[in-house]
Amino acid sequence: MDKFFKISERGSTVSTEIIGGLTTFLAMSYIIAVNPAMMEAAGIPFNAGLTATCFGAAIMTVAMGLFANRPIALASGMGINAIVAYTLCLGLGVDWRVAMGVIFLEGILILVLVLCGLRQAVMDAIPVSLRRAIGIGIGLFIAFIGLKGGGFIAADESTFIVLGDLTSPAAIVAVVSLIVAVIFTALKFKAGLLISIIVATVVGIPLGVTPPITDFTFVPDFSAFAAPFQMTPNGVMGIVEVFMQPILLLFVFSLLMSDFFDTMGTVVAVGSRAEFVDEKGDVEDIKPILTVDSAAAAVGGFVGASSITSFVESVSGAAAGARTGLSNIVIGIAFAVCAFLAPVIGMVSGSATCGALVVVGYLMMTEIGEIDWSDIASAFPAFVTIIGIPFTYSIANGIGFGFISYCIIKVVQGKPKDVKPLMWVAALAFLAAFIFA
Numbered sequence: 001m002d003k004f005f006k007i008s009e010r011g012s013t014v015s016t017e018i019i020g021g022l023t024t025f026l027a028m029s030y031i032i033a034v035n036p037a038m039m040e041a042a043g044i045p046f047n048a049g050l051t052a053t054c055f056g057a058a059i060m061t062v063a064m065g066l067f068a069n070r071p072i073a074l075a076s077g078m079g080i081n082a083i084v085a086y087t088l089c090l091g092l093g094v095d096w097r098v099a100m101g102v103i104f105l106e107g108i109l110i111l112v113l114v115l116c117g118l119r120q121a122v123m124d125a126i127p128v129s130l131r132r133a134i135g136i137g138i139g140l141f142i143a144f145i146g147l148k149g150g151g152f153i154a155a156d157e158s159t160f161i162v163l164g165d166l167t168s169p170a171a172i173v174a175v176v177s178l179i180v181a182v183i184f185t186a187l188k189f190k191a192g193l194l195i196s197i198i199v200a201t202v203v204g205i206p207l208g209v210t211p212p213i214t215d216f217t218f219v220p221d222f223s224a225f226a227a228p229f230q231m232t233p234n235g236v237m238g239i240v241e242v243f244m245q246p247i248l249l250l251f252v253f254s255l256l257m258s259d260f261f262d263t264m265g266t267v268v269a270v271g272s273r274a275e276f277v278d279e280k281g282d283v284e285d286i287k288p289i290l291t292v293d294s295a296a297a298a299v300g301g302f303v304g305a306s307s308i309t310s311f312v313e314s315v316s317g318a319a320a321g322a323r324t325g326l327s328n329i330v331i332g333i334a335f336a337v338c339a340f341l342a343p344v345i346g347m348v349s350g351s352a353t354c355g356a357l358v359v360v361g362y363l364m365m366t367e368i369g370e371i372d373w374s375d376i377a378s379a380f381p382a383f384v385t386i387i388g389i390p391f392t393y394s395i396a397n398g399i400g401f402g403f404i405s406y407c408i409i410k411v412v413q414g415k416p417k418d419v420k421p422l423m424w425v426a427a428l429a430f431l432a433a434f435i436f437a
Helices: 014-028 031-042 046-067 080-089 096-115 118-125 128-149 169-186 192-207 238-244 246-274 286-303 314-319 326-345 350-370 376-391 395-412 421-436
Strands: 074-076 153-156 160-163 308-310
Touching: 014 192, 014 314, 014 326, 014 350, 031 046, 031 074, 031 080, 031 096, 046 074, 046 286, 046 308, 046 326, 074 286, 080 096, 080 246, 096 118, 096 238, 096 246, 096 286, 118 246, 118 286, 118 421, 128 153, 128 169, 128 246, 128 314, 128 350, 128 376, 128 395, 169 192, 169 350, 192 350, 238 246, 246 286, 246 308, 246 314, 246 350, 246 395, 246 421, 286 308, 314 350, 376 395, 395 421
Parallel strands: none
Antiparallel strands: 074 308, 153 160
16 A cells, blocks of 8 residues: 555655545535535435535545545535536526536546646646746635635625624634644644644534534435436437537536636645645646546536536645545545435534634745746736635636736737747637636
């Protein structure tokens, strides 16, 4: 096992990988409750959505561990699942089997791009400053998610965001998780983030923040599997119906753009913490990572779980010391178990994971000093990327802002040749997506 996963070679241990895997799993476990609820809104029975979510995440996370040997966990992506439920199914009235056909086709197309080398070529064309900015922006994004989930910040009609009620039970639990996470991080204790989640979950029980377990039984429902190839109420196979509605082909392209660049940002962010990104921002052995991630999108559509993608919460596991795919095996097993014991994982609240996510955000901000802020061609695109990701609640949007501004500045400076051809293509694609969205 040590030789296969290169545990010692990467300066890790089995116990560290287990702790890292559990940390990532708990940080992303909210998807077990959130995604099935969204899929239910799309028309998929809750139990079927839960089964698809858990087994889809388990299969693809293990696949990433075995084939790419990197601590990057995968599950149904937030954002795309909302598009499936509220735009395609509820908005356009598309049957859920057809919607999963859209996801399946998007996954197949992006897999083809990877196998042709285009996805890696686009990553290689990104300037180093932008690569660093993507990781920093994701760090702010993760911290924002943690603060929002913990009640530190709240929505406001006039100012958009205000300080939350710090005397509320949810905020108190979040404060506990943050204090514990910071203390253990300061002490350089690798299991600190995991412990902060567990301690906060326990503290939340008497405060009513940690939901009680009411049902230990759950029988997996595989009725959503092979969704694109099931027959719709119209008597047509789901994937065939996609080609009968031209507007759905536009959604295939739109979702492909989102998946393409969300994963790019996530891989760079996790790689920076897990030490498989070099000083230039190049990701080591990236093709297997992108191949598994691309296949995951298609698998997500096939099982009825929406697009499965690399989760940025994997950074929390990397921060806890995970360096190999062994941590993925731990995560995969946990997801598979949750197909039968989901109520137990449902006890982990957003308040309990707040501290871990905020500390991870802090750790990712350490890259900011590596950007040359005296050069506007490097600094401004980096700046709009960093603020664009959390402010628009989208990794892809922030990357798009950075790409477009970088190309514009280089043209104004009379240095258009500094921009690699694929950067132009990506920037124009983003511009078109922003205009026609």
